[in-house]
Amino acid sequence: MKSAHLFLLFFICATFPAQMLTSVYFEHDSYQLNQESKRKLDSLIQLKSNLKFRIFGNCDISGTSEYNKILSENRARTVSKYLQEKVGNNIKLESTIGLGEEKQINDNSTAELRGKNRRVDVFIDEIFVSGERKSGVAFASFFSMKISDMKVGATFSLPNVNFIGGRHIWLSSAEKTLRKLSFILIDNPNVEVELQGHICCDYDNFDGEDLDLKTFNLSWTRANAIKEYLVKQGINSNRIKVTGQGHLNPVVYPEKTEDDLTKNRRVEIVLLKK
Structure with a gap:
């Protein structure tokens, strides 16, 4: 399954975004934290903003549904207890839930992919005052300058590329923008890019459910749909990397209108090589 390409983001930054996610992983049939997981949770405790944590336990499909539900709950409670003993007054542990095998982000076809499903996700939300909203970074359009003037590693918007x-x-x-993008990539054969998919409004999951494919990697499938389009235009697939950013970098948060939702259902582009 292509969702194997989905990866979770782990970051702590000085300017706190609207939401963050970190995940810790477990050995088969275990809910004991290893040292790497403890270090990652310890880094969360250092956050100083007024935050709330929501904790979700997950499993692969090795056991029965009933057993996996209990195991995921034990994993979630283990993380919650570890954090509870250390967090300060600025952090509220809002919920602790075991999802069992409900939210598979990979297809369990290899040991590595099964390991990605044996996890606890910690969603970290800033506590807003009533009516407060945040705007994300407004990136320049990919078409606003020549390739030669762009910096490698810079992120750009793809104007009007939004999704149902x-x-x-x-x-x-989006059609006009994507045709223009294909022409630029054809005319600049050394250019390599990363397409970063985004979703709106599903804040109980890292990523949203793709209603067509029935997988929880909607941000990735959006970016990959554009890659498939570009490949059909004759662009070598090796020049295009695809990642799913889930809901972690909204243009507008929280969304209040249909226009807000549409703005967050987008794909952005990163210049990797020119």
């Missing part, structure tokens, strides 16, 4: 809710099908307004 819950699907990896883009709105008709």
